[in-house]
Amino acid sequence: MNLTYEILPDDQAVQCKELCNELMGYQKSRAVIKPELFDSMNFETRMLPSMGSALHNHLVAVKDEDEMIGYVYSNVSPKITYSNDFATFFDLDSVSGDYVGCLSQFYIKDGYRQYGVGSKLFEMSMEWLRQFNEVEDLFIYVSNGNENALEFYKRKGFVVTHDILDGFITVLRNRKR
Template identity: 45%
Template sequence: MRNITIETVTDGNIEQCRELCNELMAFQKAKAKLAPEAFDLMNFDTRMKKSFEHALASQVIVAKDNGVPVGYAFSTVDAIDKTRREFPAWAPIQDPKKSLGFYPDWDHLPARMGCLNNLYIRDGYRDLGLGSQLFSMSMGWLESLPDVDLIMIYVSNGNDAASNFYLSRGFTFSHDVFDGFIQAFYKWNK
C-alpha cells in the first residue's frame, strides 16, 4: 500500500534527491536524439548540487512513498548576466563563443528569472498526478516572488512528453540551446 507524502525541503538537505537526479539524467540520455553522451557528464553533483549552490534562491519539493523519495521538483531564482552570454553554473558548455547563449535574445530581459530546473517522477509513480502536483507547487512558489517576472523551463532534446506537458500549462517555446540539445520554454509572471 502506498503512503505518498509531499514535503518542501527546508533544511537544505538536497542529498535525498541524489538517486532521483541521477535517474533523471539517465532518463534524459535514453530519450536524447542529439548528443546523448553529453549526459554522461551530468549527475547530481554537476547538475542539481551545483545549481543549488549558485542560485539566488531555491526550492526543492520531494514526493515520498513511505519515506522513500520517488519524485522531486527543483526550482531556482537566478541572475541573468547583462550580456546574456553567460551560462548557468551547471551548463556543460561555458564558452559563449561556441553557443548562441542560454537565455533568450530579447531586448528587454529581466535581471532575474525563475527556473524550474528539474521535475522527475520515478517510473511506477507517473500516473498518480504527482508531476502535476509538484509542478503546481513549484509554479506557486516562483509566481509568488515579487522580483521574478520571467519563468523558464529547459527541456532536454527527445523528451517530447515534457515539452507537451509545459506547453499545455501555458508555457511558450522560446529558443533552442546548444544547437537543439535543449529547448527553452518561457512564461511571463504576473
Template identity: 45%
Template sequence: MGIPVGYAFSTIEDTESNKDSGFYPEWDNLPKKIGCLSNLYFQDKYRGLGLGSKMFEMSMEWFESFSDIELIFIYVSNGNDAALKFYLSRGFTFSHEVWNGFIKAVYKFKK
C-alpha cells in the same frame, strides 16, 4: 522511512552572471532574475497519478512568491516530448534550443 519517488529542482537565476551559458535567449529585455524549473522527475510507476502536476503547481506557486521574478523558464531534455507537451499545455511557449538542441527551453511570464 519513506522512499523518494520523484523531485522538482527549481531555482532563481541571475541572468547577468550567466549571460554566456546558452541557457537564456538573446533578448534585449531579458530580466535580471528569472525562475527556472530545471528538473521535474518521477519514477515510471508513479507517473500518471497527478503527482507531477502537483509538484509543477508547487514550483509555480514558489516562483509567484518572489516579487522580483517576472519570467519563468523550463528546460526539457531532447526527446522528452511528453514533458514538452505538458508545459506547452500549461501556457508556456517555446523559446530556444540549448546546446544545439540537446535541451529545449520554454518560457512564461508570471501572472
C-alpha cells in the same frame, strides 16, 4: 499509494541525489542529439552548482511511504547565470529585470506518472516562483527526446521559444501571472 510532499531545505538536497542521477540517465536514454553530454551530468555537477549559484532555491520531494519517488527543483537566479561557457540559454536583453525563475529539474519515477504527481509538483513550484516580485520571466529547459515533458509544460501554459546547443535543449518561457 500513500504520497507525501515535503519541502527540503538546501542542506538536505542530498536526499534527491539518487533521483537526480536517475533523471540524468533517463534524459540520456531519451536523447537523440548528443546523448553523450549526459555522461558527465549528475547530482554533483548539475544540482549542487545550480543551488550554489541561485539566490533562492526550492526543492520539493514526494515520497510513497519512505520511498523517494519524485522531486522538483526550482530557483531564482540572476539572469546572467544563464550565459556561461556551456551555453547562452536566452537573450538576456529580452528579460526586463535582473532575475529569472527556473523550474530546473523535475523527475517522477516510472510507475508514479499519470497519477497527478507531476501536476502537484508543478503547481507547488509555480506557486513558489510567483511570490518573487522581482521575477517576471519563468523558464524551463527540456532535453531533446523528452516529448512527454515538453507537451506537459506546453499544457501548463509555457511556450517554446527556441532551441539551444543545436537542438540539445528546448527552451520554454512564460511570463509570471
